[in-house]
Amino acid sequence: RKKITLNTLRTLYKKGEPITVMTAHDFPSGHLADYAGMEIVLVGDSLAMVALGMDDTSEVLVEEMLLHCRSVSRAAKTAFTVGDLPMGSYEIAPEQALESAIRFIKEGRVQSVKLEGGAEMAPTVKKITSAGIPVLGHIGLTPQRQNSLGGFRVQGKTALGAIKVLEDALAIQEAGAFAIVIEAVPQEVAALVTRKLFIPTIGIGAGNGCSGQVLVQIDMTGNFPPGRFLPKFVKKYGDVWGESLKAIEAYRDETKSRAYPAPEHTYPISKEELAELER
Numbered sequence: 001r002k003k004i005t006l007n008t009l010r011t012l013y014k015k016g017e018p019i020t021v022m023t024a025h026d027f028p029s030g031h032l033a034d035y036a037g038m039e040i041v042l043v044g045d046s047l048a049m050v051a052l053g054m055d056d057t058s059e060v061l062v063e064e065m066l067l068h069c070r071s072v073s074r075a076a077k078t079a080f081t082v083g084d085l086p087m088g089s090y091e092i093a094p095e096q097a098l099e100s101a102i103r104f105i106k107e108g109r110v111q112s113v114k115l116e117g118g119a120e121m122a123p124t125v126k127k128i129t130s131a132g133i134p135v136l137g138h139i140g141l142t143p144q145r146q147n148s149l150g151g152f153r154v155q156g157k158t159a160l161g162a163i164k165v166l167e168d169a170l171a172i173q174e175a176g177a178f179a180i181v182i183e184a185v186p187q188e189v190a191a192l193v194t195r196k197l198f199i200p201t202i203g204i205g206a207g208n209g210c211s212g213q214v215l216v217q218i219d220m221t222g223n224f225p226p227g228r229f230l231p232k233f234v235k236k237y238g239d240v241w242g243e244s245l246k247a248i249e250a251y252r253d254e255t256k257s258r259a260y261p262a263p264e265h266t267y268p269i270s271k272e273e274l275a276e277l278e279r
């Protein structure tokens with residue numbers, strides 16, 4: 001399969017074929033997403049929590065994101081790659097954002113960047129896209145702004161809120177974004193926004209009326225211990241945690257009982273050499 005470009009994505013969008021997007025944070029998770037045929041692999045700043053154990057995304061640094069981007073980029077032979085600009089790396093001025101975006105391309109080796117925000121970020125999106133770096137927008141629930149949003153809350157639930165989501169989408173589209181993530185917005189609102197745009201919408205918690213979907217990989221593969229909170233929109237398609245746990249527990253038990261390593265896991269020495277050794 002050939003490397004996916006913006007042209008490939010445009011063709012899918014024109015055909016009305018949903019675009020599949022998955023997060024990844026290292027070589028193995030990037031390899032899996034690519035191998036499974038994801039059209040876009042996003043190195044989301046959710047890796048702050050799922051890969052680094054931080055409480056939220058506000059802590060993760062550009063340097064840390066770049067290391068993860070490089071690892072995922074090496075794995076993405078086919079998928080189009082997006083790196084998430086972390087909080088603090090793009091809000092000060094469009095010039096700051098462009099500098100960060102250039103680092104993501106040169107050092108992170110991704111093909112594009114994502115940034116959160118609506119109409120107020122339009123000049124920033126324009127600055128980055130004018131330099132030839134594709135931008136994926138992100139509106140609705142923007143986790144980097146959780147403190148000012150009053151937590152992780154559904155956006156666009158009122159008529160006024162829905163109009164804001166639409167206006168944000170139009171402004172980001174106008175600024176040159178190639179697609180827009182819409183997070184935690186009622187299905188009808190996301191579908192309406194999708195109909196009004198001429199670029200793809202990528203939904204997460206936004207229903208099936210979007211032009212594509214994105215999920216956090218460790219959420220959807222079930223690679224987390226029991227009892228962890230999951231947002232309503234996540235569908236757990238697997239039990240990677242359970243499978244890995246079974247394997248590691250079996251290894252522990254077989255090591256304790258000396259069932260492992262068995263003869264087939266060991267290196268031979270010839271009888272002659274052994275006799276020599278024991279003399």
Ligand code: KIV
Pocket residue numbers: 023042043044045046047084181204214215216
């Ligand atoms: O950081 C992330 O994983 C994201 C996606 C969920 C859109 O921003």
Ligand code: NA
Pocket residue numbers: 044045046084
């Ligand atoms: Na993110």
